[in-house]
Amino acid sequence: MSKKLANWPLHLMILPSLVLVLLFNYGPMAGIVIAFQKFIPAKGITGSEWIGWGNFKYVMSLPDTYKVLQNTVYIALMKIVTGLVFPLTIALLLNEIARKFVKRSIQTLIYLPHFLSWTILGGVLVDILSPSVGIVNEIVKMLGFEPIYFLGNNNWFPYVLVATNAWKEVGFSTILYLAALTSVNPALYEAAVVDGANRLRQTWHVSLPGMRPIIILLATLSLASVLNAGFDQVFVLYNPQVYASGDIIDTFVYRMGLISAQFGPATAIGLFNSIVSFILIAVAYYMAYRFAKYRIF
Amino acid sequence: MKKGKRRLIGFTLAAILLVLTACNNNGGKETQPSATSSETASQTGESKKPAQDGKYDPPITLTTVRTVESTVKFADGDSMENNVWTRAYEEEYGIKVKTLWAVDVSQWEQKLNLTIASGDIPDFFRVSATQFKQLAEAGMLADLTDAYNEHASDRVKSLLTEEGTGAIESATIDGKLMAIPFTNPSREGVPMVYIRADWLKALNLPEPKTMEDLLKISEAFATQDPDKNGKPDTYGLAIDKDFTLMNGFFNSFHAYPGILIKDGEGKLTSGLIQPEMKTALATLQKMFKGKQIDPEFGAKDITKVFETVANGKVGIMFYPYYGPLYPMQAGVDKDPTVDWKAFPIMSIDDKPAKSQTALGVLGYWVVKKEVKHPEAVVKMLNFWDKTFYENLSTEVHEKFNTSPDGGNQVWLLNNIAAYKAFKNSDASLQIIDALKTGDTSKLNPENKGVYERVQKFKEGDLTNWGWGRIFDDGGSMSVSNYYRDNDLYVNDEFTTSPLESMVQKGPVLTKLQMEAFTKIILGHSSPDEFDNFAKQWLELGGKEMLADANEWYLKKK
Numbered sequence: 023m024s025k026k027l028a029n030w031p032l033h034l035m036i037l038p039s040l041v042l043v044l045l046f047n048y049g050p051m052a053g054i055v056i057a058f059q060k061f062i063p064a065k066g067i068t069g070s071e072w073i074g075w076g077n078f079k080y081v082m083s084l085p086d087t088y089k090v091l092q093n094t095v096y097i098a099l100m101k102i103v104t105g106l107v108f109p110l111t112i113a114l115l116l117n118e119i120a121r122k123f124v125k126r127s128i129q130t131l132i133y134l135p136h137f138l139s140w141t142i143l144g145g146v147l148v149d150i151l152s153p154s155v156g157i158v159n160e161i162v163k164m165l166g167f168e169p170i171y172f173l174g175n176n177n178w179f180p181y182v183l184v185a186t187n188a189w190k191e192v193g194f195s196t197i198l199y200l201a202a203l204t205s206v207n208p209a210l211y212e213a214a215v216v217d218g219a220n221r222l223r224q225t226w227h228v229s230l231p232g233m234r235p236i237i238i239l240l241a242t243l244s245l246a247s248v249l250n251a252g253f254d255q256v257f258v259l260y261n262p263q264v265y266a267s268g269d270i271i272d273t274f275v276y277r278m279g280l281i282s283a284q285f286g287p288a289t290a291i292g293l294f295n296s297i298v299s300f301i302l303i304a305v306a307y308y309m310a311y312r313f314a315k316y317r318i319f
Numbered sequence: 320m321k322k323g324k325r326r327l328i329g330f331t332l333a334a335i336l337l338v339l340t341a342c343n344n345n346g347g348k349e350t351q352p353s354a355t356s357s358e359t360a361s362q363t364g365e366s367k368k369p370a371q372d373g374k375y376d377p378p379i380t381l382t383t384v385r386t387v388e389s390t391v392k393f394a395d396g397d398s399m400e401n402n403v404w405t406r407a408y409e410e411e412y413g414i415k416v417k418t419l420w421a422v423d424v425s426q427w428e429q430k431l432n433l434t435i436a437s438g439d440i441p442d443f444f445r446v447s448a449t450q451f452k453q454l455a456e457a458g459m460l461a462d463l464t465d466a467y468n469e470h471a472s473d474r475v476k477s478l479l480t481e482e483g484t485g486a487i488e489s490a491t492i493d494g495k496l497m498a499i500p501f502t503n504p505s506r507e508g509v510p511m512v513y514i515r516a517d518w519l520k521a522l523n524l525p526e527p528k529t530m531e532d533l534l535k536i537s538e539a540f541a542t543q544d545p546d547k548n549g550k551p552d553t554y555g556l557a558i559d560k561d562f563t564l565m566n567g568f569f570n571s572f573h574a575y576p577g578i579l580i581k582d583g584e585g586k587l588t589s590g591l592i593q594p595e596m597k598t599a600l601a602t603l604q605k606m607f608k609g610k611q612i613d614p615e616f617g618a619k620d621i622t623k624v625f626e627t628v629a630n631g632k633v634g635i636m637f638y639p640y641y642g643p644l645y646p647m648q649a650g651v652d653k654d655p656t657v658d659w660k661a662f663p664i665m666s667i668d669d670k671p672a673k674s675q676t677a678l679g680v681l682g683y684w685v686v687k688k689e690v691k692h693p694e695a696v697v698k699m700l701n702f703w704d705k706t707f708y709e710n711l712s713t714e715v716h717e718k719f720n721t722s723p724d725g726g727n728q729v730w731l732l733n734n735i736a737a738y739k740a741f742k743n744s745d746a747s748l749q750i751i752d753a754l755k756t757g758d759t760s761k762l763n764p765e766n767k768g769v770y771e772r773v774q775k776f777k778e779g780d781l782t783n784w785g786w787g788r789i790f791d792d793g794g795s796m797s798v799s800n801y802y803r804d805n806d807l808y809v810n811d812e813f814t815t816s817p818l819e820s821m822v823q824k825g826p827v828l829t830k831l832q833m834e835a836f837t838k839i840i841l842g843h844s845s846p847d848e849f850d851n852f853a854k855q856w857l858e859l860g861g862k863e864m865l866a867d868a869n870e871w872y873l874k875k876k
Contacts, residue, residue: 062453062457063432063435063436063450063453064435064436064450064453064454064456064457064459065436065453065457066435066436066437066438067436069438069457080823084827085827085859086827086830145622145623148615148618148619148623152615153614153615154614154615171614171615173615173617173618174615174617174618174841261560261617261618261837262560262617262830262833262834262836262837263560263617263618263834263837263838263841265830265833265834266834269830274826277826277829277830278826281825281826282822282823282825282826283432283449283822284822284823284826
């Protein structure tokens with residue numbers, strides 16, 4: 023029996039998930055054809071009129087589209103950068119803590135916000151960031167500055183989104199880096215110490231190079247989400263004062279598709295979003311393979 | 320090793336089996352509808368003579384789809400298919416109702432759109448105005464004109480026309496009644512002004528008569544420390560970031576955002592862009608500068624604003640009659656000295672203030688074209704009216720309306736309903752009467768329950784404060800009745816499903832409006848910016864919308 027055939031039970035095990043993916047992820051994809059239709063639910067996909075690029079042209083003619091696109095890319099890029107830098111830094115710092123108990127406690131504490139939904143956090147953040155009673159502004163006042171209206175100021179709002187997102191997710195991503203750190207050969211540290219390297223030098227010359235593959239991998243993979251600035255978070259936090267800096271593709275699609283039932287144009291933006299993301303994912307996988315030898319199969 | 324491998328295979332097979340059966344179930348569910356609809360056709364075909372008033376014999380089956388109501392608990396063995404309502408339909412009229420699917424209300428719109436898109440629609444169901452229009456245009460609906468004229472009871476007919484003929488007209492296409500409107504009280508639910516009565520007393524202020532008075536009260540609430548805690552932490556007026564609470568305020572200035580009104584020449588125009596709106600916004604800006612409005616209102620949605628109400632931080636709120644139950648009762652629970660009183664909205668000048676109302680329709684009950692007995696739906700509606708509105712027996716009330724434990728809203732299991740325009744107004748009149756005379760014999764079981772709660776409140780039970788402040792004399796229902804007696808309404812002249820241009824331009828225009836209004840109130844732009852907004856609103860699609868609306872309006876006449 024050849025080696026490949028001997029693994030058939032393993033291949034069989036993948037079948038259920040394959041069926042599910044085909045049924046629920048690939049089947050519904052046929053629905054994207056309504057991006058090219060003047061879609062009327064009562065007439066259905068077969069009965070609706072085909073209008074070619076009409077929906078795309080319509081969306082591009084809307085005054086908000088470019089601003090929304092710009093906001094999306096800007097917010098998402100910042101989230102990607104912070105999503106890489108903060109967890110990495112924290113992982114390196116945690117690694118230096120000798121006491122297991124302290125290290126574990128910190129790890130658990132920063133990991134907790136990940137489990138709260140944005141719906142809950144939204145209500146909490148309105149209070150925490152309030153210029154009159156919020157704890158953040160109490161600190162700002164103590165430092166001698168004027169209180170800042172974080173959720174009502176277009177200059178601040180994108181950074182609030184990025185910062186709160188980083189706060190929520192940092193603990194979760196840190197785990198990956200911590201795992202990568204454990205795979206660094208301890209003998210290398212010992213060698214470095216023998217060569218007279220201090221803690222900083224050890225981090226720079228041993229820890230970081232050891233983690234390089236996972237850093238590159240995560241960086242390239244996150245490229246794919248450059249058009250995904252996070253619907254839930256923006257939806258619960260934005261308001262008319264900060265539409266100019268906070269409205270993103272997802273909230274735009276929500277208002278158009280779900281609130282006013284313009285399925286055609288909403289699908290058109292969604293499709294555009296998917297295609298850009300698809301190209302970026304393809305590029306990211308290629309780069310991940312090039313630089314980090316990462317392959318899915 | 321060998322054992323392990325066998326185990327693995329066994330597990331894999333089990334997993335596959337599980338998925339396959341799951342698929343099968345799915346498949347089963349999906350084939351069911353078509354099977355039942357053919358069954359329906361054959362059964363309805365058999366009963367050749369439609370019974371004029373009595374039962375269908377043999378019974379007919381109608382399929383439907385519906386929402387699951389979270390406040391309903393099924394009795395033992397009951398289900399969506401088989402419960403007090405469906406059994407009654409069958410006993411009374413020989414109509415079997417089969418529910419093809421039922422989903423949570425949050426998924427309803429989506430799921431129904433999918434069902435409609437599939438082309439395989441149930442025999443009767445509820446749709447939105449837009450869906451109604453689409454279905455009617457696609458020629459998928461039955462003409463209900465005869466069914467309604469011949470079979471609807473007089474009481475049902477008057478129920479559907481309580482707020483005028485608008486509801487029925489909106490369901491009529493080319494002179495044919497294509498749906499039964501799901502009427503809903505729009506006038507009963509217009510906003511009124513709630514004011515902290517205990518603060519008025521604390522500051523020795525008289526009750527307001529005009530909007531000017533109200534604005535002065537708002538100023539006093541913000542500056543004179545009505546809660547006497549020594550801190551300037553109270554606000555005059557409650558506002559949320561989406562302006563959900565603001566229609567009453569705007570109406571006081573004779574401004575009517577969100578509806579179409581008639582202009583001087585009898586044409587339709589938008590209430591949103593009229594000069595009265597500018598005055599109202601300028602006033603709000605002044606109030607904001609005077610710290611009468613929460614400086615952070617722009618980030619607070621309505622639930623956040625309710626928190627400030629419950630925490631006793633705000634003294635004036637525009638809200639419908641149910642305000643005392645929520646959120647105000649929460650404030651009373653925290654602090655027994657809190658007391659809110661309802662007033663009719665006041666006018667900024669000598670003209671009376673009128674509230675804007677939209678067409679009181681929640682949706683439309685439609686019947687599939689192929690159904691042999693569309694009148695069956697009308698009969699079920701008659702039954703609804705009989706048991707829900709006209710019933711005087713406690714037993715029937717507990718069986719079909721609300722079970723005695725109080726929490727179970729059995730009435731939501733109905734398969735077709737229409738709401739009375741002034742149910743609570745009428746109830747409050749009866750209750751006030753009973754409170755005066757002590758004679759409860761005229762009250763139906765539901766109103767008797769409310770009567771007892773109001774009685775408890777009058778005896779000092781503050782947990783029933785909300786019921787007292789709504790139904791007792793001088794409560795919010797009395798304000799509703801005042802509006803009703805004096806006909807203080809401005810109707811939305813646009814009474815059909817949204818036109819294509821409205822759907823298309825809606826999101827952009829709403830965003831424009833929200834941004835412009837918020838900026839003016841916050842003082843980031845001057846009130847004169849409103850003129851600019853009105854111009855932009857017209858340019859970005861408003862003009863097109865109004866042109867289309869006027870075209871419809873001419874045709875309607």
